[in-house]
Amino acid sequence: MPAQVITIASGKGGVGKTTAVANIAVALASDKSKVVCIDGDIGLRNLDVILGLENRIVYDIVDVIEGRCRLKQAMIRDKKLPNLYLIPAAQTRDKNAVSSSDMIRLIKDLRTDYDFVLIDSPAGIERGFRNAIAAADRVLVITNPEVSAVRDADRVIGILESEEKGPASLILNRLNPALVKSKDMLSPEDVLDLLAIELIGIVPEDENVIIASNRGAPVAYDAKSRAGQAFRNIAKRLKGETVPFLDLDAQGSLWERIQRLAGRK
Amino acid sequence: MNETQSLLQIKGLRDGLLITMDDASWEDQRAALIAQVDGQPAFFQGARLALDVATQVLHVNELVEIRDQLSERGISLWAVISESPTTEKTAQLLGLATRISKPRPEELRQYSVEDIGEETSLFLNRTLRSGTRIEFAGHVVVLGDVNPGAEIVAEGNVIVWGRVRGMIHAGSKGNTNAVICALDLSPTQLRIADEASAALEPRDTHQPEMARINEDGKLQAEFWSSSKVGGVL
Numbered sequence: 126m127p128a129q130v131i132t133i134a135s136g137k138g139g140v141g142k143t144t145a146v147a148n149i150a151v152a153l154a155s156d157k158s159k160v161v162c163i164d165g166d167i168g169l170r171n172l173d174v175i176l177g178l179e180n181r182i183v184y185d186i187v188d189v190i191e192g193r194c195r196l197k198q199a200m201i202r203d204k205k206l207p208n209l210y211l212i213p214a215a216q217t218r219d220k221n222a223v224s225s226s227d228m229i230r231l232i233k234d235l236r237t238d239y240d241f242v243l244i245d246s247p248a249g250i251e252r253g254f255r256n257a258i259a260a261a262d263r264v265l266v267i268t269n270p271e272v273s274a275v276r277d278a279d280r281v282i283g284i285l286e287s288e289e290k291g292p293a294s295l296i297l298n299r300l301n302p303a304l305v306k307s308k309d310m311l312s313p314e315d316v317l318d319l320l321a322i323e324l325i326g327i328v329p330e331d332e333n334v335i336i337a338s339n340r341g342a343p344v345a346y347d348a349k350s351r352a353g354q355a356f357r358n359i360a361k362r363l364k365g366e367t368v369p370f371l372d373l374d375a376q377g378s379l380w381e382r383i384q385r386l387a388g389r390k
Numbered sequence: 391m392n393e394t395q396s397l398l399q400i401k402g403l404r405d406g407l408l409i410t411m412d413d414a415s416w417e418d419q420r421a422a423l424i425a426q427v428d429g430q431p432a433f434f435q436g437a438r439l440a441l442d443v444a445t446q447v448l449h450v451n452e453l454v455e456i457r458d459q460l461s462e463r464g465i466s467l468w469a470v471i472s473e474s475p476t477t478e479k480t481a482q483l484l485g486l487a488t489r490i491s492k493p494r495p496e497e498l499r500q501y502s503v504e505d506i507g508e509e510t511s512l513f514l515n516r517t518l519r520s521g522t523r524i525e526f527a528g529h530v531v532v533l534g535d536v537n538p539g540a541e542i543v544a545e546g547n548v549i550v551w552g553r554v555r556g557m558i559h560a561g562s563k564g565n566t567n568a569v570i571c572a573l574d575l576s577p578t579q580l581r582i583a584d585e586a587s588a589a590l591e592p593r594d595t596h597q598p599e600m601a602r603i604n605e606d607g608k609l610q611a612e613f614w615s616s617s618k619v620g621g622v623l
Contacts, residue, residue: 225451255451276520276539283519287479288449319537319555321517 130232130242131363132165132261133296134285136277138248140269141298141328144338146245147175148345148353152360154209155345158240161200161210163232165257166247167222170214177204177341178211187215190227196234205346210239220252225259232260241363250284258290265325267296270311279320294325296359301330302373326359328352329373397422403490406438406468416446420456427463440469440490448477453484485523510546518542518556527563538578547571553596557581566603575599575611585609 133142133149146162154160163186164172173179184199189212196212203209215222228244235242246257258264264285268278278295285293297313304310313327331352337344344353345360351371358368397419399410411419427434439460448470457467469487472478478488510528520539524530529546540556542548548560550572559581561568566583574596580587582602587609598614 272538276537279520279537279539283483283521284450286519287476287483289476319535321535 126240128161128236128239128242129363130236130244130260130262131265132244132246132257132263133265133267134246134254134258134281135248135267135274136250136281137268137274140267140274141334142248142267143171143175143245144334144343145265145267145296145298145328145356145359146172146243147338147343148356149360149363150176150209150241150243151206151343151345152357153241153243153363154203154206155357156360156364157208158364159208159238160241160243161212161235161239163212163242163244164214165228165244165253167214167253168216168219169247170216172245173201173211173213174341175338175343176211178213179341182213185213185215186231187218187222189231190223196231220247220256223253223256225256228256229260250280254281258285258288261290264290264293265296266293266320266322267298268316268320269299270297270301270305270313270316272311275311275316275319282320282322292322294323295320296325297327299330300327300373324370325362326355327370327373328355328359329371398426400426403440406440407434408440408442408490410442411444411446413444413446416443416448416452419443419446420452420459423456424459424463427460427465431463435464437465439465439467440471440487441467442471443474443477445473446477447474448472448480450480450483453477453480453486457484457486482522482524485521487525489526512544517552520556536572536577544568566607568602570601571598571614573598575601580609580611582609587611 133146135142150160150162162172164170167187173182178201181201184194186199188194189196189199199212200210201213232242244257244261247253266278266281268274282293297316300313301310305312317324329351331344331350333347333350334344334352337347344350345356347353355371361368397412397414401408409423453470460467467486469490470477470481471488471490481488512526512528512530514524514530514532515534517534518524518532518536518540520537523541525543527545530542530544530548532550532552535552536542536550536554536556536558538555543559543562545561545563545565547568548558548570553574554572554577556577557579558570558577560570561583564583568582570580570582580601585603585608599611600614601609601611604610
């Protein structure tokens with residue numbers, strides 16, 4: 126089966142694109158899929174750090190495009206998952222080093238041998254973003270429950286619609302159920318109401334995500350983490366499985382929390 | 391004018407240049423336009439350009455490219471006119487005008503709804519997302535929402551069958567009789583003629599509302615009631 130090419134975009138920076146790519150990739154690869162991640166943020170590469178592969182980079186995507194190496198040479202195999210690969214961005218170049226047709230050509234070569242190609246889009250709606258969506262079969266738009274992030278996501282969805290990229294799906298990242306309950310944060314309903322696209326996952330706020338990112342071992346490896354579970358569920362939905370959404374209120378009540386703590390002992 | 395004449399027609403407008411392209415391939419047309427501009431930099435320097443691209447289907451990449459190329463040469467692209475709905479949508483998304491408005495009146499005129507005429511309406515059967523700007527010399531009707539970050543500027547009335555959370559300017563050329571109606575009016579800002587209102591306080595009930603300029607010359611929004619409508623329009 127040819128690969129599904131999925132780009133993760135947000136418009137606004139800092140909402141969790143790179144973390145989401147790393148975690149979904151790990152979740153897919155742990156579930157036996159052959160996955161390639163591409164860091165599309167040329168000049169500001171991060172995905173290698175989050176995957177813990179920083180010190181293995183020899184060649185990068187610009188080297189492939191400019192013919193200094195073969196595609197396979199730029200693909201770094203993950204430390205733990207033998208069917209997960211990363212094509213890193215160049216750190217010393219900028220977005221102009223790559224064009225949309227370069228991306229389409231490069232990804233064409235990957236389609237036959239892998240199940241998923243995940244592309245990490247840079248923030249913004251300029252050239253880097255357009256390169257990242259050029260070859261995508263499907264785009265996941267990620268946002269936080271914040272007014273500014275949602276507005277940027279709306280803009281991105283508008284551009285995807287006019288590019289006829291097919292309907293985008295939404296990942297709502299870093300939701301804090303307690304704040305939603307106290308009406309201090311936009312609820313998933315508020316966000317969906319405005320963006321009016323299909324929801325593919327809600328990821329609760331979880332400090333383990335940051336700890337895991339800094340360690341270079343994405344939280345999707347962590348069986349206990351709720352954010353990790355949310356990313357694993359997104360991976361399953363990408364494979365076409367129907368998975369119920371996490372019950373985010375479960376953590377809300379004090380009584381339930383005590384029960385869970387008691388159960389853990 | 392020169393050898394590229396077969397591809398491009400250039401016409402002077404009151405407030406800029408109108409370039410009409412034929413149906414040759416977009417790459418050729420674009421190259422011809424740039425060649426023409428580079429051939430006569432003095433003529434084009436600082437010009438405001440409207441492009442009539444006929445039936446060309448253009449996506450954001452292509453329009454951004456030509457806009458950037460023109461702007462590098464000191465030319466501002468302000469309008470793209472097209473028969474293709476895709477191209478129109480793209481242009482709107484980039485904040486370009488898609489209609490060349492009627493010549494500007496020498497002085498501000500008091501329009502009434504009758505002056506604009508009932509036939510000049512733009513009907514949009516979609517939600518306007520952030521970053522979209524609709525500018526139209528007539529009424530605008532939207533079947534969908536106007537999201538935060540989207541803008542409508544109409545010389546006539548604006549009717550939205552949906553929620554308004556963006557910015558709407560009705561009667562943009564000074565028509566103080568223009569109205570804005572929506573099923574749910576919670577805009578970032580409303581303007582009618584020269585009156586602006588900051589965000590209206592959000593209401594708990596979502597009821598159709600109509601905004602207009604009242605007797606005191608202030609912009610005011612009222613819940614719709616069937617008894618009032620005849621009096622206003």
